[in-house]
Amino acid sequence: MALSEGIAKLGSVFLAASAQTGGAAVLLCSVAKRLVPPRFDREELRRCLLSMGYQSLGIILATAFVVGIILVLQAYVFIDRYGLRSQLGWGAGFVTIRELGPVLFALMFSGRVGAYTAAELGTMQVTDQVDGLRCLAIDPISYLVVPRVLAMIVSLVCLTIIGNTMALLSASLVGDVLLEVEQHTFWGALLERLTPWDYLTSVLKAGLFGGIIAVTSCYYGLSTSGGAPGVGRSVNASVVASAVAIFVVDFFSTFVAG
């Protein structure tokens, strides 16, 4: 009995996860359909870029600054023990640009922008504002979802580039002060050993994560039901699903891209 109940529970969890993944995939197809030819609200895109990208700059810069410092503080012992000071720039750059930067900034972005989007669309859904748009012959996907998806992808790519730069700047400063690794040694090692593919991987990952956060938050927002508690559930589900998806995609992309 307990076994069958366990299997039934597992089955229902699998079915729910499949339904949600399928729903998000359908939404993604709907977005893609409206991109060729472009059919979306440009004013809403401008508003989203401002609120999602520009206004997230502060939190990303602060995170990046601390990440750079922590990176050097953690590496300090080993760098010192094995006499690898000349490679600090390469180490910090590789870890930040290839892995830590895109994932960490995506998680911060998901917490700030993804959660806000799920709450905003969820509230619009439960207060009939989405139906209000339909009644005005406005397609909610073109008006609400496409601008948010584009804005999140563009914003996260830009924020990741800026954040990576800030993290490396703070790492080079702390390296200079604590380990006496001169600036030109740090940047020389970084620029010499990192390849264009490393930078491209960072940008591709950021774009991918931006798309994941956008589609997940819009999907959960638009499928909200059950009033204010429903909005809370949507925000929660959106943040958790985005984080899980980011880690899964990061694993596979690292596996594929090396």
Add this chain to the structure above:
Amino acid sequence: MVRIENASLSFDGVEALRGVSLHVPRGVLLGLMGPLGCGKTTLCRVACGLESLDTGQVLFDGVDITTVGPAERRRAYRRCGMQFQNDALFEHKSVLENVGYPLERLTEQSAAEIRGRAMERIAMVGLFGTENRLPNELSGGQRRRVAVARACVTDPELLLCDDPTAGLDPVTSRRILDMIAGIRYQARNTVVVISSDVLGLMSVSEQIGLLWDGKLVAHGGPAALWQDSQPKVRRFLDDAQLPLGGGF
């Protein structure tokens, strides 16, 4: 104008509409009433194409909007204005922007024309002076008025008002119903109003539809409804505690 034929619709196994057939002629103000959860809002949403039926048809001037493509359906939307049960105001837009928004999206009018038209509607619903406020700075009654003003700003051929009097005191409730009747008188459009203010609704409507458990149990003039001897109609009117005699 609008003809709903044999409309049935279920949500998660719960039947919201069960074979409802209703004809709303052009220029008529139809009051829809019935107990809570009887399918009034669903019927309104079906009438303007927001819900797809399990079976049945919604004919808008003879065209079945349940079977047409998205473009034709959007054209049908443009001919409808709907005031939603919980207002559905855009919270980041001011009263003026909310009311002017349908004109901005659906017409080619200039900004000055849109502003003029929106201000006219705002004044019509008695909210002159509140045009720069945000919806969260308004009372419940004022929000309803803004929602009605927005729904009718384009002079839609079919205006659907989903419980514009919900949660309001009797005086405000009656004022809003009178205001809707006034809008209909001016614009000469077809109006469907849902309200729990039975007496108020019967006093402004030319036709009344009574829904009960997803079925249309009565449809006709207010006086005819008052004379109706069906047990469900009698029970509903008794529960509504109308004054003896009714006056219709």
